[in-house]
Amino acid sequence: MRTQWVSTILVLLCVFSWSLGSLQADGPSDNRAENVRPIPPPGIAIPDDRRESLLTGLGTLNEKIQSLYGMKDELVQKYLPDVEIFHRALSLALHEDGFFEVADFDRADAVLREGIARADALAGRSTPWRQVGRRFATVRGFRSKLDGTVQPYGVVMNNYPPDGSKRADVWCRGRSEKGLELQFLAARLTQFDPLPESGVLMIHPFGRYCNANKLAGEVDTLEAIEHAMSEYAIDPRRVSIRGFSMGGAAAWHLAVHYPDRWFAANPGAGFSETPDFLKVFQSETLKPYWFEQKLWQMYDAPVWVRNLRMLPTIAYSGALDKQKQAADIMAKAAWELPVHERFELTHIIAPNTGHQVAPEARKEIEKRLKALDRLGSELVPSAYSFTTCTLRYAKAHQLTMDRLTEHWRPTTVHVVNGEKSIQVTVDPGLQQFSLEYAIGEIPKDRDRVDLTIINRFEGPLKFVPIPFSLSLRSDRSLAATFRRKGDTWEQVSPIEPQPTGLYKRHALQGPIDDAFMDGFLFVRPVADGLHPETQRWVQSELDRAVREWHRQMRGDVRIKNPEDVTPEDLRKYHLILWGDPQSNPLIAQVLPKLPMQWNAETLELAGAKWNSPTHMPVMIYPNPLSTDRYVVLNSSFTYREYDYLNNARQVPKLPDWAVIDISVPPDARWPGRIADADFFDELWQFKPDRPSKP
Helix, strand or coil: HHHHHHHHHHHHHHHHCCCCCCCCCHHHHHHCCCCCCCCCCCCCCCCHHHHHHHHHHHHHHHHHHHHHHHHCCCCHHHHHHHHHHHHHCCCHHHHHCCCCCCCHHHHHHHHHHHHHHHHHHHHHHCCHCCCCCCCCEEEEEEEEECCCEEEEEEEEECCCCCCEEEEEEECCCCCCCCCCCHHHHHEEEECCCCCCCEEEEEEEEEEEEEECCCHHHHHHHHHHHHHHHHHCCCEEEEEEEECCHHHHHHHHHHHCCCCCCCCCCCCCCCCCHHHHHHHCCCCCCCCHHHHHHHCCCCCCHHHHHHHHHHHCCCEEEEEHHHHHHHHHHHHHHCCCCCCCCCCCEEEEECCCCCCCCCCCHHHHHHHHHHHHHHHHCCCCCCCCEEEEECCCEECCCCCEEEECCCCCCEEEEEEECCCEEEEEEECCCEEEEEEEEECCCCCCCCCEEEEEEEEEEECCCCEEEEEEECCCCCCCEEEEEEEECCCEEEECCCCCCCCCCCCCCCCCCHHHHHHHHCCCCEEECCCCCCCCHHHHHHHHHHHHHHHHHHHHHHHCCCEEHHCCCCCCHHHHCCCCCCCCCCCCCHHHHHHHHHCCEEECEEECCEEEEHHHHEEEEEEEEEEECEEEEEECCCCCCCHHHHHHCCCCHHCCCCCCCCEEEEECCCCCCCCCCCEEEECCCHHHHCCCCCCCCC
16 A cells, blocks of 8 residues: 555656656666666566467557558558557567556557557548647657657647647656656657647657657657658747756757757756766766766757857756756856856746746746747847857857867857848857858848958957958848958858868767767678677677667667668768778778778777777778768767766767777776777867877
């Protein structure tokens, strides 16, 4: 009886906190790398009769899906993912220990019924789950560009009008180690919490499980939004980013990196950066490599806090919640900007409240979001500042940063759109940028625009203005690119050929983990390697990469033999090559154009040599066979089992390249001892003034 009472209280608290599983939190017990608990956790046994019944139903659903595949009907093929998500969820739960409580058996029955009902409806060219208008909860599916798997997202409507473009809120979910596909689908089919305001549609990304919507989870979120916007009448200027707990961390991250995508941001609790959160909340003693600290900047929102000056943001915390730290540190960062840039972060704090959203605070948040929605968004913002550390996040409104002086050094651009002129103030860290104004964004009575670029320097010569007079294009739009030339700037001719050669640019800038934010293909070794020791290490790391992409990113890697890789594969995918020049012919083929030498005796790169039998390279580099794509050697995403235990740890761990001493066995943190590692420079070359080795 006591167990039932405790379970009831926990369920009620979970609902009250607005997020599935958000009460789960990490703690000091998860700071032992030598004793890491499994994520997802082990499930419970399934009674034989329930298993047999579910397997029979799964077989029936599979037959119906195969029949739908055979139908040459455009509508049927378009909406097949809306059916396939149910088969995938149930299959994974049955075959991979994915039942965690007795209630999951009933959830599985509900998921199976819905999948079969949808298959039958789709066979008759009907899609009732796509209805709009009344209060309605449903789940949708799309095929991910990352690995080709079907992925789900939830939709909740509250009197959503069927016509006209309306507001949508994206709600990022809380941490739930037991919230796999089955549990997610079952919840999102029936739960309205948090209930959107009347007339608002709410999108619930699955986020590729439990990663705070980072890396594959970020791509999943953006793809879910894109799919929803293709299916529902959503005004792209009226989309907000929201979340609580782990979802609050996701909202911070997506707000500062994509500040022009949302009309408002509403992060609640969670974390906004890595080091302080792990010390305060996790009680963890941090001893990072220097490159780890640089890579923290990818998701440390305080570094990017200027970007919130262009995005109305309403932070929320319970006064007694340890995760109030997230908004506190963002408020501090906002107020410690230079005086002419600083601002006060709006932070709603519910008194006497722990890790949950108090009802009165919820009302206040909704009131403010409604007011911001009514204000609308400017077609051309009058002024905005944009900060980046990496060209992965390079665009805001009309501005695109094209090239940096050095990645992982924060660089800021300030744009002022005046009535008769444009002013752009740039940091020394920017080498090239572009401006693009659509038709109608420049007053129709003008055929030229005055532009002033102001160089911002350190020291006495702080600001240097450089004037330009720009002609509009023939369709009344404006596009111009500028590159630094010493202490001045020059406009790049629009008829100038695109630059050739290697340089870091958007989506081709590293680090290693960046290859897993677009379509990728594993290429396995097919022969004996240079050494038995390295061959065993490669096979172990490859097996682990396939397994952990499946367990953590909830997908299935594409994998081929080298001889089966096609020109289309080279065009579409980043190649993840496993092995060495002897075991993988594709490594042998690209090796002469990689900045390294590798044979049976030595591995040589960055001016140093290592013994080949005990050292292996991991690296990301533009693919010599397809220079708009990456080639990666011997690595998947670089955080490991220890990092699964706290979402703040789930950041890239290795830079652009590393040498792994495999005489030290892999563990829950590293693939071996890091003998050396660094970033390439902006031309994909080794840095001459490299820091000391790890």
